[in-house]
Amino acid sequence: MSKNYLLGFDVGSSSIKASLLDADSGKLIESVSSPDQEMKIESPVIGWAEQDPDGWWSHVVIATKKILSKLVEKNFDIIAIGISYQMHGLVLVDKHLKVLRPSIIWCDSRAVEIGNKAFNELSPEYCLGSCLNSPGNFTASKLAWVKENQPEIYSKIYKFMLPGDYIALKLTGEVSTTISGLSEGVFWDFNTNDLSQKVLDYFGFDKNLVPDIVPTFSVQGKLTKSAAEELGIRSGVPVTYRAGDQPNNALSLKVLKPGDVAATAGTSGVIYGVTDKNLIDSLSRVNTFAHVNYSTTNPNKGVLLCINGTGILYSWIKQTILESKYSYNELNSFAEKVEIGADGLLCIPFGNGAERVLGNKDVKCQFSGINFNVHGKGHLIRAAQEGIAFSFRYGLDVMKSMGMNINVVKAGNTNLFQSKIFQTAFVNSCNTELELYNTDGSQGAARGAGIGVGFYKSEDEAFDGLKMIDRVTISEKLVNDYNKLYQQWKSKLNLIVKE
Known part of the structure; x- marks a missing residue:
């Protein structure tokens, strides 16, 4: 058979x-x-x-x-x-x-x-x-x-x-x-x-x-x-x-019901929360689209925060600054040797075109506070990961102001979410738990095909093979530490946006 x-x-x-x-x-x-x-x-x-x-x-x-x-x-x-x-x-x-x-x-x-x-x-x-x-x-x-x-x-x-x-x-x-x-x-x-x-x-x-x-x-x-x-x-x-x-x-990630939230950090970074309401941001910094299971009787929509400059920044550091001499795992190891805050080095990661979350401004990527006597490649990598996490926090605050309630975020164990530094920075900057699953976009497309062809009798049946492999929880001390850093980062960003 x-x-x-x-x-x-x-x-x-x-x-x-x-x-x-x-x-x-x-x-x-x-x-x-x-x-x-x-x-x-x-x-x-x-x-x-x-x-x-x-x-x-x-x-x-x-x-x-x-x-x-x-x-x-x-x-x-x-x-x-x-x-x-x-x-x-x-x-x-x-x-x-x-x-x-x-x-x-x-x-x-x-x-x-x-x-x-x-x-x-x-x-x-x-x-x-x-x-x-x-x-x-x-x-x-x-x-x-x-x-x-x-x-x-x-x-x-x-x-x-x-x-x-x-x-x-x-x-x-x-x-x-x-x-x-x-x-x-x-x-x-x-x-x-x-x-x-x-x-x-x-x-x-x-x-x-x-x-x-x-x-x-x-x-x-x-x-x-x-x-x-x-x-x-x-x-x-x-x-x-x-x-x-x-x-x-x-x-x-089986994020299909109102209140479910997913994330990804590939070339771009995204937080995607499901709602059955017509939630909008008056400044269009985040967007609302029909979800995969949208219908007139099931009006589920996805509220989407997009950060263009996430994984592409990490790739740029790897290929351009470090000339592809190291793997992504090695980059993560370098970052792990540096303390939280990267000894004063801050990264504004927006270097991949106009950013919706900034009102379609193209503010470019900036590293600030570089000290030639202190900072090395590990600091650069850690500052980049923390800057990306802070950009997620910036957008999540917009989503919460619209009425989204975000306590747990689900993500595939891929791209930046494989980095322990990024996981910790994300969870404690955004003050939300993170669940990691053994899946990615192509696996999701395959499961979707199974639903579409009628092989599965229910959505639950389609996700029998989906397993959570890790849960990253909040540390009260790190939440405070990262919040102080975030406020410094946000002040720097606000100055750049006003230029």
């Missing part, structure tokens, strides 16, 4: 990760990523960030072949495929379904002014009351930038889509999107529960440019013969789940 496997892809900006799960036990069979080094983000102009969508697809193919080559079990059937993807990106295709230009990805800042103008002209009341967000530098604003600045490309557009929609297209040959995806692009009106005609009319977008909408958990198409040949698996496998990386990260 063949084994039933679920295949999940996590299409990030640094790599493509693939995981195979045993559908019956929920246990991970194998997980791989491609490329071995991080994918390049092109920045032809300061503040821009672009990637080639076909580059993502190439690494989906490589990752799939890599994972199949590692399997010992040969008697198996992949019964469904799920997709997680980097949010807010813009992919444009022509009538032949060919990509028209590089994708404008999540950390690109070029459309900020377009979004700010739209926020005022559509009216803050409409944007926040109906779309729950300012257009900011999200997908709608990026599409408007192309319309204004590259009309020859805009005129050839057949459909716009998000990064995960494009991977689904490559798998199935079908063009579609989801309500969750449209809401993250600020195309969705939560009051009418439909496409925002006001947003379309304001920007002058033809409704025909919007892909057909499919449910997040559903048969969204089946693997074509040509895609199957590229991947090395059978044709006809259904694609049954698709979600942005942060809603999907929440799903991977």
Whole structure:
């Protein structure tokens, strides 16, 4: 009897990760990523960030072949495929379904002014009351930038889509999107529960440019013969789940009910809390989107805090300052030898484009208080980790002011959350417990596929294989110590923001 496997892809900006799960036990069979080094983000102009969508697809193919080559079990059937993807990106295709230009990805800042103008002209009341967000530098604003600045490309557009929609297209040959995806692009009106005609009319977008909408958990198409040949698996496998990386990260941690909270600290850092209320921040420093299980009868939404400059800062230190001479584990060891506060060295970690939590200001990354006679690489690394933790605290305070009650945060045991220094700084800066689980985005996508194909009879059944591996609790003394440091850090940040 063949084994039933679920295949999940996590299409990030640094790599493509693939995981195979045993559908019956929920246990991970194998997980791989491609490329071995991080994918390049092109920045032809300061503040821009672009990637080639076909580059993502190439690494989906490589990752799939890599994972199949590692399997010992040969008697198996992949019964469904799920997709997680980097949010807010813009992919444009022509009538032949060919990509028209590089994708404008999540950390690109070029459309900020377009979004700010739209926020005022559509009216803050409409944007926040109906779309729950300012257009900011999200997908709608990026599409408007192309319309204004590259009309020859805009005129050839057949459909716009998000990064995960494009991977689904490559798998199935079908063009579609989801309500969750449209809401993250600020195309969705939560009051009418439909496409925002006001947003379309304001920007002058033809409704025909919007892909057909499919449910997040559903048969969204089946693997074509040509895609199957590229991947090395059978044709006809259904694609049954698709979600942005942060809603999907929440799903991977079983963060599905109001009050549940998830976190991640990859290239960017995110806190994602579920609510069934229309919570908004009047300054749009955090955002509210449809969650993976959103419906008219189950109006669950995710309140999302994003910090662009988290893991990318750590990667920059590793590659640029330390010239890739050390592993991330070695970097963490260096940081552990330095006392809390890094002997007066402070890091403002915002160096990856405009930061929503700072009102879409691009304040850059800064280290302050460097003493050449005191500070070494361990201090630099520790200050970076503490600065990232403080940026989470800064955003969490905004979320709490909106009415979010955050006592426990769940995260996968990946990226910065593998660092004991970062765990301690996060928990005691944010005054919240941290639960770490044996999962990641590609595993979440695989579980989502199992739900979407109907293999699991309930959400609980889908998470039988999910295990908590550690709990990090608060220390009253460290809370006080980190709070003093945070106040110094916040004062420094406030001065920079006012410049």
